[in-house]
Amino acid sequence: MSGPPTPGARGCVALDRDLGGEDTRWVAESVVVPSADGLIGRTAELELALGELDRLGEGPASVLVVEGEAGIGKTRLVQSLVGEARSRDLRVLSGGGHPFERTRPFGLAASALGLSARSTDPRAAAIGRLLAGRGGEASATPGDIQWRVVEEIVDLVETLCAERPVLLVTEDVHWADTASLLAVLSLTRQLSLAPLLTVVTTRSSPLPGSVVRLLDDLAAGGGRSLCLAPLTADEVTALATHELGARPGPRLTALLAKAGGNPLWATAMLRSLAADGGLSRSATEVDATVSELPASLGDLVDRRLRDLPGPTLELLRIAAVLGDAVSLRDVAAVARRSPAEAARQLGEAYDAQLLDRVDERVVFRHQLVHDAIYQQVPAPARRVLHREAAVTLMAAGADPLAVADHLVRGSERGDEEAATWLRHAARGAAGQAPPVTLELVRRAEALLPGGHRDADAVSAEVVQALLRAGDVAEASARAEAVLGRPHVAEVDIPLRVALVSALALQNRADELVAVVEDSLASPERVGPAEQVVMLAQQSWALTYSGAPAEGEAVAARALAVAEATEDPVLSVWALTALQVAEGRQGRFDAALSHARRAAALAEGSAGPRALPLQPQLMLGMALFDCDLVGEARTAFRAALDDEFGSAWWLSATLMADAQASYALGDWDDAVPGLMAGEQAAREKANPLLEWQSLAYRTVIATGRGELGVARELADRFAGTLQGEELPYNAGILTFAAAALEAAEGNPHGAFDLLLRCWRVDAARESRFYHRCLAPDLVRLALALGRREVAGEVADAVEAGADLAPEVPTVRSLALRCRGLVDADAASLVTAAALARRSPLLVEHAGACEDAASALAKDGRREEAATLLGEALARYEAAGADAWAGRVRAGLRSVGAPPGVKGSRHRPATGWESLTATERTVSVLVAEGLTNGAVARRMYVSPHTVNTHLRHVYAKLGVSNRVGLAAVVHRSIE
Template sequence: MGKSVSVSSDDLVGRQAEVALAVAELRRLRAGRSSVLVIEGEAGIGKTRLVQSIAEEARAQNMTAFVGQAHPFERTRPFGAMVAALDLNRRSGDPRRAAIDALLRGGDAMPGSVAGDSQYRVIEEIVDLVESSCSRSPVVLVVEDIHWADTATLSAIWSVARQLTLEQLLVVVTARPSPRSAEVARLLEDLAAGGARAVDLLPLTPDEVALLARRLLGADPGPELSAVLAKGGGNPLWVLAILRSLADESLLRGTGDDVETTTSELPASLSDLVVRRLQHLPTATLDLLQITAVLGDAVSLRDVAAVAHRPGVDVVAQLGPAFDAQLLDTSDERVVFRHQLVHDAIYQRIASSARRVLHREAAVALMAAGAHRLEVADHLVRGAERGDEEAVAWLREAAGAASAQAPPVSAELMRRAEALLPLGHRDADLVASEVVQALLRAGQVAEASGRAEAILARRHAPEADIPLRLALLGALALQNRTDELIALVQTSLDSIELGPSGQVMMLAQQSWALTYSGDPRGGESAAARALAISEEAEDVAMTVWALTALLVAVGRRGRFGEALVHARRAAVLAAESQDTRSLPLQPTFFLGLALIDCDRVAEARAAFREALDDQFGSAWWLSETLMADAQASFVIGDWGDALPGLVAGGRAAQEKGNPLLVNQSLAYRIFIATGTGDLLTAKELAAPLIPVLEGDQLPYNAGVLACAVAGLRAAEGDLQGAYDVLLHCWQFDIARECRFYHRCLAPDLVRLALALGHEEVAADVAGVVRRGAALAPDVPTVRSLALRCQGLVDGDTEALVDAVGLARQAPHLVEHTGACEDAAQLLAENGRRDESAALLQEALHRYEKAGADAWAGRARAQLRTLGVHPGPRGNRHRPTSGWESLTSTEKAVSRLVAEGLTNGAVARQLYISPHTVNTHLRHVFSKLGVPNRAALAALVPHSIE
């Protein structure tokens, strides 16, 4: 007799250890601790069932569970799985979710936004949404099948996991061992490095397969049935399919207490089993199943009806047998296959030629129904053939739509559009140039430059020439191929007819390349030429480009006041310009840098805040702007706020692949670690910088790296090593007429040269610095530097005292205290002990305020040699725990968090990054002894009172 099988009872079998781990993670979540769980395993092994149980248990405990799944035919849809998990829908009753959907659809693109800017904004909004949900209840965020996910979704998962480590959040992702892209592998590696727990679902044992069968059949499987079930290899989905197939075909019979099969002949694969079951379905149902499979593994009935050209009610009726056969199910108003393997079996059964036709027809029908181009791009990619010019046009438009939200998706669409063009098509070179630009925006720089070079080396369409050259310039700059960049600009200017804007763009790029490769004189010349062209053309946007290049060049040559004039003019013109798309990114950021170079730190920080509020280029320069502001905190001695910003800025630079900025972050952290006396940490931070400083070719920011490493070596007693690294960098800069880092290189180099008997070197350095002071007569620290160096060489006490007076006019910690200590030493040697002690006390006060305990200890030791016994150390009066132990920024962060603001909202109010907020909160939790934000919120009002 036939035996019925109820597949709705397929409870978890053989997963006790995995369930226990999931329960432990939920317990951690309830206790207020975040974590990440990665569940891996082959298709059908039970990943979905396990995460379903986690979500169900979370909801049973009054937690919030967001569940989304990536799909194989939606890889051209940015943030697809996150949209599903978080219900990012323009029809949502939540204005925040509707606003994110508008961003995804390009409805709120910022003027002048650059590639990836919208993606950054969407990710930040997603992080903010998840964080605000965590403030109301613990949250479980599940993203299934990330092996199918688009790159934007992967970035969002990583950002949520990394930024919300202090929230009540459990992130769960599932993945197959293959297929696995490099991006997916990198995400899983990053999650593992961040402490994610991994679960590898293994096949069920024979006893577990027997238990699963018993639950479904109500009786034990007999020996023959057990042998047939063993063909499933312990894969639960395959075991269920075998049992279902046997039951549907009445091939099961009861034998006493057991259930046996009347056949041992079954298909050798799950796909064949599915196809075998299709034989019992009506033709109309099979036709609709094929259309449904072509549309994807989870589709709307409306789309099926549109492509089938049938009324929706007929579609529902004709798909009924497929639902009865448990091939289909419904989820969130979509028709879904019971498993992707079921979908794959039906999809692969369609002849490849028929699949292409169906995909092409699906694209046409969906476009006619008003679907977004990105939602049908995958069908065009799979269905169009070479020569399909209509598909090429659609794909180019879809690539443009994806450019801001997901540059890698845009690049892939452009590749496909190019491949579909007929051979010898008139637009081939223009499309090729669009591919190059898309690759560049997606960060695939080497391929972009290689393609551009190949096209430019052969005959090509004139209209593609300039876009290709400009894209190649950008690629060469990103690869630091400065010699080739400079040559390309010169060749372009000499051989092709460029309009004023093209000339200015090329000259500006050449100027930066020359300046940063060690030829600031040449950089200034190129920038000046660009400025003359832009002014003659009365092109405001191009004038800003030229001024920005010029201010960098003259600043590197030590003419800081002149650079500030150019920076102010550029910022004013940019603010007045309507052509924001053509402007260089963040001219206000460059104004902030010029202000810092002129000792105007407060004005610089205001400029950085304005840059963060600007309406263009926000994501592009974000890490640079936040890093510069953190460095400003370091400069004025506000190290408590500087360090979290430097750490966060370094991480952001690492993610962007900016090694220069990463090393700069390390350098300033080395200064702080050395100043506080943590030489072990300083040495660890310095390790990556040593090889950088030992080469013949140094990076443009080598000055600050050398000063940091030299300071560490001097603190360790290695004066010769400190001297060597400073001298190497000094000589490198002098050969290139670069004066930018003289303020940090020169004083220590002069002092060490004198201590080691290199008086000629000290005199030469002092002379160079003295001549440099004439180039920036209005900058106090530059003038102070000249007096310090010459005073040390000449033993001129008054010059050193005057240097202190000038240093007091600027808020700089290191320049001020260094001048005080230099003058104090010479005053003491000349018997002016009281004056010496006063200056040491002045330095000591600033060291203690900054928390530079090691440097403060040095000043105290010098005071004791003068017979002066300083009072109790300043930081002894500073509590190490409780509200008063917090820095001003930590208090501000705590107050805003207590008001219910998310990290993103706090960051926007305080002009710091969400990563920095997270770092501050870690310190706050530690100092106040609280475990989470809720406990902090309860404590803050009491502390304020």
């Protein structure tokens, strides 16, 4: 390439086509030469694409987005790339979006991967059955099937990549359904180390918002974007020469200039002139005998249509309404003709070069040809044809989702039958693709005439669809609007339940509580199930907004209602709310008792039946709060094993398990888990868990002495601690931010952060984060001369210890804070002994340091050195080098040489540099397991496995699984 790339939107590169050079075109007497397969004028673009193909087996996966106007040559370029890939014996997976299929969940993905219950590949067939609703997932949480299908697609493609490198082509994503876009993004994110080249083609504009977001995400992940510019004049001449077998003359060249460098339009001109006798051939060139042509490709197609017989034209229009690549049998069915008759009558359309045959499908020569024929049909006639197509295809057994787009385009206000069909199709899409459900019920609502008897019912369905699609603000607004006007009684309580859920997701606690109280003012009109769900939501709202005692009272009321019904699922709702309220108040033993009961009831119930939270996840969190970390991790693994709800609560489960790794001091394992949890939280739009991941990683970076990294992480959540209201997980965020401030030499800033959060929690009667906040706050308060604050904190944690007398770190905390305030070495030593009974790193090592400091002041240096050595061992095992350095300084101050630096530190590279978890991942991958299979074996997520592999590749100096397998086999022989 002779000039630098020209950046466009999202980093899109339009190759410089004006400066010439051996890689683009030749100027002066030079001639543009077609490639071996006839591709003209795209030498530089093809070389860029082939460069990505060359790297396919050598390193990480890559993404290439090809953008350009219709007819500019995107498909032609991709076809050349596909041909080259096949010549290299690479696996090619190819599919595309089609008009009128945006309501078909995973339509593009299914076409690219052959996802059909009839597939000969059992893996693709299994996903096809899942899409068809025959995968045993009918009762899964709304939206879960979408995530389950995405996970299965990722696993399938990774399996194929393990066999040989894969080129995945997804064309025309501007027509793709939202579920397919999610699948493409997940493939590129989760298989970033696989031999996978993903090529995406799209028109430049206008684009749906979902496609813009996909392209932005692909660019942010390192994908390259290539904008196809119009062909130059020399390239158009070369194209004409290739088509005609001779150079174009001056009149023909002038006509071709009107194509504006669009190769499809230029080719169509040439073929039209040839068909109409508008070309003359001499010994040296071919020239035009006319000076005018239709002004556009659409006009040219219109002229072609005038010469077709009426039956052929009718079939062409029906085919265009059905799509750009449709079954001949479907065309015949809608036209009410036999397939043989339809095929015969379409013959002249093939002769006119408007159609191609592909298998048993009728395929338009180009999308612009399809568009021209479709637009030629008057709008009222198009609407009728879409309507008839939907009715005919459904009568023939078509999936309502496959024809829903025809219903959407073919119905007018007042079409009650179409509204009923759309509502039915929406229910079928509820689990597979919530955004599709929303689109369908919105259209159904728009079709109903004013004052229709079903208007309120459809409005309620819209609210539910908005909730499932994550549009909670609109869901609450719509629910409030219906409830605020006269409406049928049947929708009142369902709308109120939906409104409560939407308000909960927006943290609008006061409004939620008001809705519940108003709804239950006449309890006789609210069924027990609805009562329990509303009360549980009210309990959580009260608890997390700062009134956990009131939340507990409401949860107890919910439990009484649930137990009267003898429905175990309702009891799980109530018990979960009770557990959360008790835990926030620091009554961890009582919370655990209720969590155990909820998990047992859930295990004995039939299926998930819309459980509020994953019971095993909640049990694990309660166990963790009681220092029972081993049991907690077993519960987290059970949550990941549970086929019901694991996808929905994946981010929370991953975060909880990664937090356990952090707490135990297994920081090398914690970081990949925290990063995976953050990624999952981002995919589920859960900022609270994103911030939580950042906070724990900030603490780890601070403990390791990586203050630059810690500051970069902390800055991403710092704003949440500066607003008027603190989030309910502010305790861990504050702990991380304050630890960094102190490490950077700003004790006053650290103290201010801790004190504000402490006071907010005290006002809320929340003791959940005492173990995070209290020790550092007491220590800083004493150092800064704020003894009254230190005393206040010590009093509070002592009162909290009475609420959880069986939890070692809670009792240790009380003794530790009181010992610091009173300079009582005996209390601090006892605190260290209690903390030793727990596996938690920060609590144990911190208690040892505090006790050692008091002992040293009392002249008991040998005892101090012993406790400092205990803390040092924990810090070094975790890799907390900065904190270990602090302890080493303490050892020197008491006259105890710290000795040789611990043996935890491994080499920087090679097999010995890998952690135990990294070695396990490496061995499993070398055995041929996919990331998904490794994740299931190790009870982590594919995101976590991918992060481990990145570290492994860097340490071993390999770029793919083949290289990794070779190192593994050498190292374990």
